[in-house]
Amino acid sequence: MMKSVLIFCVLLLISVVNAWSQTGIINGFISDRELGTPVAGVMVRVDGTQIGAVSGTDGRFRLKGLSAGTLILRFSSIGYEKSSTMVVFRTTEPKDIVVTLLQSPLETDQVVVSANRRVQAAQDVPISVSTLTSADLDSRAITKLDDALKYVSGVTVQGDQVNIRGASGFALGIGSRTAVLLDGMPLLSGDNGDIKFDVLPVADVDRIEIIKGAGSALYGTGALGGVVSMFTKPPAKKLELSARSYMGVYEFPKYDSWKYRNTVPTQSGADLRVAQSVGDFSFSASGGVRYDEGSREFDKHLRGFGYGKAVWQPTYQNSFTVATLVAVENSQNFIYWRNLTNATLPPLEQNLDERLYTTRFALSGEWLYLFSDKTSLTVRPATYRTTFENRVNGVALESNKSTAYSHNVDVQVTSVIVPTITLTSGITGKLNHVRSDLYGFQLQSIISAFAQAEVTELKYWVFTAGLRVDREETYTLKPQLELSPKFGASYKFSDFLNFRASLGRGFRAATVAERYANIRYGPFNVIPNPNILPESSWSAEIGAHITVTNWLLPIDVDVAVFDNELRNLIEPEFAVDQASVPIVFKNVTQARIIGAELTIRTLVAKNIRFETGLTLMAPKDIGLDRELKYRNAVLWYNRASWQVFDGVDVQADYRYVSKITTTDAQLQLFIPDADQRVPAHIVDARLIFDFASFLNVPMRFSIIGRNVMNYAYTEYVANLGPSRNFMLQLEYRK
Amino acid sequence: MIVWCLVLGTVWGCEGLNPANVPPITEFRGTVTYVGGEASWPADSVYDLRVVMFDSIPTSTTAVLGAILSGSAAFSNTLPSPAISTQYAIQINPAPRTFRYVVVALRNGPSPLTDWLMLSVYAPTGNVNQPGTVSILTGETATINFTVDFDQLPPQPFK
Structure with a gap:
């Protein structure tokens, strides 16, 4: 160290x-x-x-x-x-x-920040990165950020867990294998290591970058399968004001036995954002509320959130940022169905008066200092407080509540040593502090140092090499040392063709919940196992990116083959040797996921865009010599949009997720019809009127349909996906 | 357009999940009520608590685990404790089936082999010395309610 x-x-x-x-x-x-x-x-x-x-x-x-x-x-x-x-x-x-x-028919030449913790052109990055911009979020009328991630090739979202190229399975919502950041601030909770996307400030998000593959060389624990990094909008000189309101209904379920109420469930919400710069100061503030009755009984949610950011730039050398995020949620907690015949009902033993009450509070700062035009220093302290508790008729159940703090500090120096070599280095510290009836009093610390060099010595090549050292220690347990190297190269073959290759290691330290959970979760008794080791991965990838605007069709193609080697995966396992068959988190699995990914974007006709992303994977449990459980072999995403005329857009998305074929056989002892699964075919559609184009009014009206074919599928084990639902959305933007 | 027509055609042709594709549910359900409320519960000795339906009367504590593992007993999920009352459900598959000993069973120690205690027994005659037999047909739902009195447990079946 x-x-x-x-x-x-x-x-x-x-x-x-x-x-x-x-x-x-x-x-x-x-x-x-x-x-x-x-x-x-x-x-x-x-x-x-x-x-x-x-x-x-x-x-x-x-x-x-x-x-x-x-x-x-x-x-x-x-x-x-x-x-x-x-x-x-x-x-x-x-x-x-x-x-x-000059306008380009395809949205190309994006910049990427997260891949190497600095701004660079996407074609110079040696790893697969997908970017969603605020324009993408606007055009899809996104109200929850996890909905946006569902439209990224190679990515699925189960509950709030982001699964990049099959890195994650079914883990009871604990221990994300994807690092999630907002303006560089880690957003995984200190106890469960989980994320709640629907309390994030959608209106403030400028860009989301999704790094596919291990990213621990720069981001440390959690970046086992990839990184989701969100960036908020920079305030403009003039006052920016936007407001959005939406409401909609779920259709009655497809089958009579699934109908559980006489009126259609509703969903509604509103967002407000204001931002402005005044002299050296700028600020933005946003907030929103969400009410969603869901398409199942006992699946109602009420959420509120607020976000604020203030920036002071007294000189060109210094910039100070303070940001805060506050969110509260009062929800019912549908864990799994009663059975397939009653798939919209919770189990009979579920106490319908029980509510899950959660709060989230984050406070972060950033000091950016330019030593010169070639060297910058960034210091980011942040603290993130999360609480949850179960309440019955407003009274907290003492046996099921937790308060966790995750304190982070990140110091980074980026320097152009010579015009061809850029060095990025830093140290980080993380302290998770948990006080919980479920997990006890726990402290977990992770201190790290990292350095990465990028060399552009040869005209067409960019080489990257980096190393990170992490030392993780959890209260009374033996400290763990993790070394995470990465290597990458990109080659500009021509103005329209780039190649890339990368190799990197990822790791994830066990969360406090995985080590110390002593909890009853639905029908499952989860018991502690403090001796879990960190899980790790090696990700290798070779890819190519082609952008051509002067062919018969302007086309943008990205192709990649990848190999993710996963070691000591922490999975929930049934302890079948114990009478109550409890669940315990263990290092159980050695796995390999080999795959290929193809993403194509093109204009098939004037004003008709088409995008498709196909990910094929062969997930294998090496230890058991069988398919890795809870993984999909095929993900296929398609999008078409047609600008009927200026200001009127028709869009449609189709997602195919192949059926999970391997699960825990013991699940059926606890959950009726847990083996009932089908491939998912989900079609979403939108009709968007932009009044700014033909009435010169800065308003937009959208009609949004989700699962418009009313296809019945499971989002994850024993959880029916939402039935067909429609929303009307009105947005004002000045 | 062709691709989208194919997509829509594909989705149209896919049925998805359908409750009609699973056999009808055969289920026991009911309520377990505890006399004296939560205060009557034995402290620190509730390791596992379930409604268990045995094909035959277990004559030793080890036979309880044996019946569960061999499939000659059906059982509920673990019931919450302590509680004033709680609901349970047990799906029976395959059906029809007959159970000769139906109880609320408590594991009151760390050993699943030896630490079993019957808290309440199904006895339609009201005589807990004569456990009742219950049969269920495919697609039926039957209700059996239990009352647990920690101060007055039924006779234990173990020899």
């Missing part, structure tokens, strides 16, 4: 050696080449530096802290072709430039 700290200190010294020198400013304006209108949201980067900016709604941007010399500025934005310009810059006088961008 001392060695790691020493290495980090040396790297830090190297970084700081880049002395700050006299600097200057470039002011810019970006417009659409054909329309002449300002283009907002363009990412501007200066080659060989840490300097960057995003254009505001007026198309203007400002780059500060630039050293004199010949600079290459690169511009990228969704819906536009990438562009670059060379600027001869003297620091004695501000420079004004004007840039025009």
Whole structure:
């Protein structure tokens, strides 16, 4: 550990050696080449530096802290072709430039932040990354962020658990194998290691990046199967105001025996967001409420959340950010069905007066300091408090409640050592503090150091190598040391073809819940097993990305083959040697998931877009020489959108998820008809009217249909998916 | 468009889950009521609690586990404790079937082999010395309620 700290200190010294020198400013304006209108949201980067900016709604941007010399500025934005310009810059006088961008029929040339913890072009990243922008969320009328993730190839969401390329199975909602971050702040709870997506500020989210494959070399524990990193919107110069309200109904269930009430269940919600910059200050605030009766009895939810962010940038060198997230939820807790005949009812022994009451509170800060145009320091402290308790008629059940804190601090230095080498290094600390009737009083600490170098020495190659050291210790248990290396390379074969290859290790320390749970969960008794070791993975991938805009059809193709080797997987197992057959979390499985993924986006006709993502996997339990349980072999996602005329869009999505063929046989002892499963065929459709296009009113009206074919399927074991439901959504945006 | 037509055609042709595809449910259900409420429960000795329906009367404590593991008994999920009353359900598959000894069984120690105690026995005549036999036909739902009095347990079947 001392060695790691020493290495980090040396790297830090190297970084700081880049002395700050006299600097200057470039002011810019970006417009659409054909329309002449300002283009907002363009990412501007200066080659060989840490300097960057995003254009505001007026198309203007400002780059500060630039050293004199010949600079290459690169511009990228969704819906536009990438562009670059060379600027001869003297620091004695501000420079004004004007840039025009050409519209691109396909949304290409995106930038990615999460893959290497710094802004870079997507084609330079050696690992599969999918990006969802706020435009994607808007166009699909997303009200819950996990709904958005369901439209990403290779990703499924079961409850709130994100499963990337089969890394996760069925784990009673405990122990996410995907790291989840909001503006760099970890969002997994300190006890269960879980995430609640529907309390996150949808209106504030600017971009979601999904890294597919092990990401522990930069993100540490939890990034076993991948990383979901969300970024909030930068406030604009002028006041931004948006409001959204929606309401809808679920249809009666498909079969009479599933009908459990005489009126249709409803869902409704509202969001409000306001943001503005004033001088050196900017802020954004948003909040929302959600009410959802669900399409099953005892599945009602009422949620409220608020989010606020304030940024102060007194000089171009310093930027301070404070953000907070508050969420409360009062819900019924449908765990599994009574049986297939009564699939919309909970088990008979379920106390229908019981409620699950949860709260979440996060407070985070960020200090960004530019030592020079080539070296930056980022310090991110954060704390995340989560509570849950079961209540009966408003009275808390003492035996089923938990309070957990997850304190995090992250210090990162990014430095362009020489124009061809970028070094990213840092140290992180995490302290999980749990006080619970279920888990006892527990402390879990993880301290880490990481470093990564990217080399662009050869004209067409980008090489990446990194290493992270984590030391995990849980109260009284023997500390665990984890080394997570990563290697990657990307090769620009031509302007339209890139290749990539990567190899990286991931790990996940057992959560407090997995080690210490002494809980009755539905019919299951879960008993503790403190001696669980961290689980780990090696992910290897080879991929290629092709973007062609001048063929018969403009087309964007990404293809990847991957191999995920999973070791010591922590899985819930039935202890069949005990009379009550309790569940205990154990390191039980050695597994391999070999697969291939193909994603195609194209314009099949003017104003008709088509997108498809096919993921084929062969998940194998090596120890038992059989298929790995609770995994899907095929995921197939399709999307078509047709702009009927300016301001009117028709969209349809189709998701196919193959049937899970291998499960725990003992489940059927506890859950009637637990073996009843089918492949999932889910069709969603939307009709969107954008009044800004034809009435010059900044409003949008959407008619949204989900599961429009009313297909009956299980989302996970003994949990019927939602029946056909429709929503009307009205949105105002200024 | 062709792809979407194929998709819609495929989904249209897929039935999905259908409750008609599972055999009709044969089920015992009922309520277990505890005399004296939660205060009457023995502290620290409730390891497992279930309604258990035996094909034949177990004559030793080890026969309880043997019947469960061999399939010659049907049993409910673990019942919550302590409680004033609780509902249970046991699905019977295959059916029809006859049970000659139906009880609320408590495991009051760490050993699933030896630590069994019968808390209440199904006795339609009211005489707990004469346990009742119950039969159920396919698709039937039968109700059996139990009353547990920790101060007045039924005779234990073990020799």
